[in-house]
Every structure is written in structure tokens, then in C-alpha cells.
Amino acid sequence: MTAKSLTRRSLLQGSTAAAAIPALGAAQALPVRHKEGASMTPVGLTVNGREAHLQLDPRTTLLDALREHLHLTGTKKGCDHGQCGACTVIVEGRRINSCLSLAVMHEGDHITTIEGLGTPERLHPMQRAFISHDGYQCGYCTPGQICSAVAVLEEIEAGIPSHATDDLDRVAFSDREVRERMSGNICRCAAYPNIIAAIRDVSGHAPAEQKA
Numbered sequence: 001m002t003a004k005s006l007t008r009r010s011l012l013q014g015s016t017a018a019a020a021i022p023a024l025g026a027a028q029a030l031p032v033r034h035k036e037g038a039s040m041t042p043v044g045l046t047v048n049g050r051e052a053h054l055q056l057d058p059r060t061t062l063l064d065a066l067r068e069h070l071h072l073t074g075t076k077k078g079c080d081h082g083q084c085g086a087c088t089v090i091v092e093g094r095r096i097n098s099c100l101s102l103a104v105m106h107e108g109d110h111i112t113t114i115e116g117l118g119t120p121e122r123l124h125p126m127q128r129a130f131i132s133h134d135g136y137q138c139g140y141c142t143p144g145q146i147c148s149a150v151a152v153l154e155e156i157e158a159g160i161p162s163h164a165t166d167d168l169d170r171v172a173f174s175d176r177e178v179r180e181r182m183s184g185n186i187c188r189c190a191a192y193p194n195i196i197a198a199i200r201d202v203s204g205h206a207p208a209e210q211k212a
Helices: 008-035 062-069 125-132 142-157 175-181 192-203
Strands: 041-047 050-056 088-091 094-097 110-112
Touching (some): 041 062, 050 062, 094 142, 142 192
Parallel strands (some): 041 110
Antiparallel strands (some): 041 050
């Protein structure tokens, strides 16, 4: 084809064909890479009181196992780097960032997600308090905030100190303690005062300025 006979249509057809060649090659290579990847591993979990038996790529995070395989999408994927706390769940009584933990590490563990704390018909006290005190705005971080808040009160009750604890022999509830312990849960809407108020409500402690 000479330069004179080159038309806009023929140019576009040639460009499209050239672009499709590497794309086609990539599409053909994907199944090969997947087939050569890690073999699937059986993982048994007890999630919200129910046993779950999964076949997972050993690289699957606990967060993805919950969301993608068990369809418990209440637990949110935020930063996926353990920095925002949106993925917080309770494992064997302790809160963790599920995006930083592999599902295979939790074989046989008991896991509680936001779905396991309460239902719309029967809310957990912390869920009710968040509603009463407007402890959220967009709501994306709220499942992680609530799971973390439940665990925080259990930590204080168990006498587990934090960096804000003044007396290691006597761990007591205070707004300062709660702020320190909840510092790993980010609320981009900045509902922090209301979150603290909700946790204080569930704890049964009145604000310091209201004490006699």
C-alpha cells in the first residue's frame, strides 16, 4: 500500500490489529501463570459461631477470605496496609487487622465480624450506642470501629495496659485510654468525639466533667 492509497480507515484497522496481538498473547498466558501458582490449601474457621471449610490459595488474607469467599462484606477493605483499621475483626477474643493476616494462620480459630456482633433486629449494645451518639457519618469505617471498641472495653476490663496507662497495676477506664486504644481506627469523617461518647456510654462511665 502506497502513501497515496493509505486511508484513515485502513490506518485504524492496522493499528487495531497491531494492538490486539500483545493483548491476545497476555490473555493466553494468564491461565498458565494461574496454573503454575500456589496449590489450594484447606482452611477450617469458625466464623460468627458457624464452621466454614474453605479451599484457599495460601496467600489469601483473612480479609479476602471473609469478603470474597464467605461473602461477609461488613468487614471493609480500606488501605489494605493495616493503617486504617477498617478491616478490624475479633479473633479468639483479640482484635486484629484482617488485611495483614493470612487465612491459613487461623486454622481452627473463632472469628467474630460485625455481622456476628448483632443484627438489625437485635443490635449489640455498641451498635446501639454508635447510632444513639451518631458515631459515624459515611459509615465505611464503622464496622471496624465497632469491633475495635468492643475489644477495647474487654481489654480494659481484663487489666491489659496501653501506652496511655499511668498505673500498670490498675488499668482504669478513661477517655484518654480509649483514644489511645482506638488510635488505629481512622475515621476520615472525624466522628471521633461521638465514637468516644458511644464507647463511654456502653462502659457505663459518665464524662469526667459530669462526675460529682
